[in-house]
Amino acid sequence: SDSTESTARVIVFEGKEKETSVEDLVLIKNMGGEEIIGVIREGLGINEALKAGEYRPGVAYTKKGGVPSSSREVFDFKIFSIGKIGDRLEQNLKVIAPRSEVYTFDRDENPMKYLSKGLEEVAYIGYYAGHKTWRIPVNVAFIPYHIGVFASTGGGKSYLARHVLIPLLRELKYDVIVFDWKGRDYSPYFEGNTIGLKDIAIDASVAADYLLDKMSFFGISSYRDSNALINAFKEYMEDSEWRNLGFEDFKADLKSKVEKVLSEDESRYAKSYLRKLERSLRRLKEADFLEVCGRKESKDIIAEAHEKHLLIINMVKAASPQKLSIFLSIAKYLKERMEGDENVNLALLIDEAPQYAPFQPKGLQEDTTEIIKDLCALGRSYGLVIILLSQGIAGDIGINAAVRRNLNTQFFGSIHPLDIEEASKWLTPYGVKIEFLLRLPPGHFYFAGKMNPAPMPLLMSFELKG
Missing domain, CATH: 3.40.50.300 (P-loop containing nucleotide triphosphate hydrolases)
Structure with missing residues (x-):
């Protein structure tokens, strides 16, 4: 009932609700002749004699400890179509007929074979x-x-x-x-x-970014901004043989070469950059340097x-x-x-x-x-x-x-x-x-x-x- 080409609700035979679960795979034999594989995604149980918020004889009977009748009880499940079975799994485009038969797969059957049909590998x-x-x-x-x-x-x-x-x-x-x-x-x-x-x-450029991170990017607010100090540092890391140096020699060599580059910079920030470099090198730990070596x-x-x-x-x-x-x-x-x-x-x-x-x-x-x-x-x-x-x-x-x-x-x-x-x-x-x-x-x-x-x-x- 309430079926479309992609979903349908199925009413189960009496007692079959005990054997049917959400996520079970099913085979729908559509009345148009198609066979459709689907999956159960939702269940619903209704007993007309028991409705919360309404007074009925069945409710009164249950209130006194009686077992209500199951004669007006029904279970149904909502099925979602996976696809139409053919030479390969295809989208189902026809409405699933309300009176179509639905079967669950036995354990010795394998519905996965329908999903793999038509795949090259x-x-x-x-x-x-x-x-x-x-x-x-x-x-x-x-x-x-x-x-x-x-x-x-x-x-x-x-x-x-x-x-x-x-x-x-x-x-x-x-x-x-x-x-x-x-x-x-x-x-x-x-x-x-x-x-x-x-x-x-x-990579040298990655090592430069790592050490810059450890030195808080020389205290410069945005390390992506181009400035003479960061550019000089990255150039040193790309071009020198710093991996062959010990920690103290590395700092001395870096300072010497960066100072030389900055001395040629006529920017009014050159002296400030030198002070930032010295403070950052004092903060750099040998363990951090060894991590990139x-x-x-x-x-x-x-x-x-x-x-x-x-x-x-x-x-x-x-x-x-x-x-x-x-x-x-x-x-x-x-x-x-x-x-x-x-x-x-x-x-x-x-x-x-x-x-x-x-x-x-x-x-x-x-x-x-x-x-x-x-x-x-x-x-x-x-x-x-x-x-x-x-x-x-x-x-x-x-x-x-x-x-x-x-x-x-x-x-x-x-x-x-x-x-x-x-x-x-x-x-x-x-x-x-x-x-x-x-x-x-x-x-x-x-x-x-x-x-x-x-x-x-x-x-x-x-x-x-x-």
């Missing part, structure tokens, strides 16, 4: 929730269109990454680099494939990732600017290779994504946000997959909107209440109730977007291996 991940033999198909062609994983703390994001996404990428011959922000979610599980930040030589360059990191096929960058104990600087250096190198028309065949899995591309980026985050957008744009053509993991979707707890628009596949786990509005935009049109999403068990995700061959989010789970 298909892989499989996890399983449809509640059915461990129903592996969910993936449209492989859309993997380089980038992936977002969203779930609140404890929702299972890192488990999904370790047990589903990384194995999928490896199966499809993508090598993977994981940026492990906390050093706890990946590094302990892949010890032979892990390197630390101090091993890595970051690693020897393993970005090209070596990429080569090691291709050699080992999986490389974890453990970012534990490092400050945020250093973590961002390392990422920025590697990202710039990949961008240069793709701009040189080179296929990179690589996936970057970025945990704690709002640290790199927050709602309102500042300082180095402006650079990391911009380069993630650039990598997404180029990656679709040059075999680079970006995977962002985040506790939030949007706003203060989420990912920058311009970056988020590049994520064409999404996994939504249990969400934070602050994300109700944003999650509603993604899932409510498909009948998923947001209050249901708030209570999803750990390790359960709605799989949506381009990689999903169904035009509607599917509830998936997965087995933990090892």
Whole structure:
């Protein structure tokens, strides 16, 4: 009853309500001859003898402890059409006839075979929730269109990454680099494939930005404004052999060469800049300098990732600017290779994504946000997959909107209440109730977007291996 081409309400036979649940997949035999696969997204039970706020004999009987009659009781469920079954799954364009028969799938049947029909290349991940033999198909062609994983703390994001996404990428011959922000979610599980930040030589321009951040940009309000002091410092970092110097020699050499440049500057700010330089160098710590003195360059990191096929960058104990600087250096190198028309065949899995591309980026985050957008744009053509993991979707707890628009596949786990509005935009049109999403068990995700061959989010789970 109340059917359209995309939704229908189905009345269940007596007793079948005990065997039917929200998220069950069903087969609709439309009276026009089509077979349609659908998903149950909402249930409703009505007993005409029991209506809250109204006095009826059935209510009075129940009030005295009696069991009300079920003769006027009915259960129905709302079905959302996934697609018409044919040579491939197609959008259903005909109204679902009100008297059409609806069947649930037995456990030994596998409706996933209908979703994968017609795909040129298909892989499989996890399983449809509640059915461990129903592996969910993936449209492989859309993997380089980038992936977002969203779930609140404890929702299972890192488990999904370790047990589903990384194995999928490896199966499809993508090598993977994981940026492990906390050093706890990946590094302990892949010890032979892990390197630390101090091993890595970051790009000179990135090192300059990192040290500028540590020196509070010489006390200059906007470090992006062009001025003689910052320009002289960046020029020194680009052109000198500072990596071969000890800390004290570095400061002395920097001061000498920057003073020389500033002495040629006829600006009235030259003396002020010298004082700012001296104060900032006194504030700079040797530990901060050593953080940018690693020897393993970005090209070596990429080569090691291709050699080992999986490389974890453990970012534990490092400050945020250093973590961002390392990422920025590697990202710039990949961008240069793709701009040189080179296929990179690589996936970057970025945990704690709002640290790199927050709602309102500042300082180095402006650079990391911009380069993630650039990598997404180029990656679709040059075999680079970006995977962002985040506790939030949007706003203060989420990912920058311009970056988020590049994520064409999404996994939504249990969400934070602050994300109700944003999650509603993604899932409510498909009948998923947001209050249901708030209570999803750990390790359960709605799989949506381009990689999903169904035009509607599917509830998936997965087995933990090892």
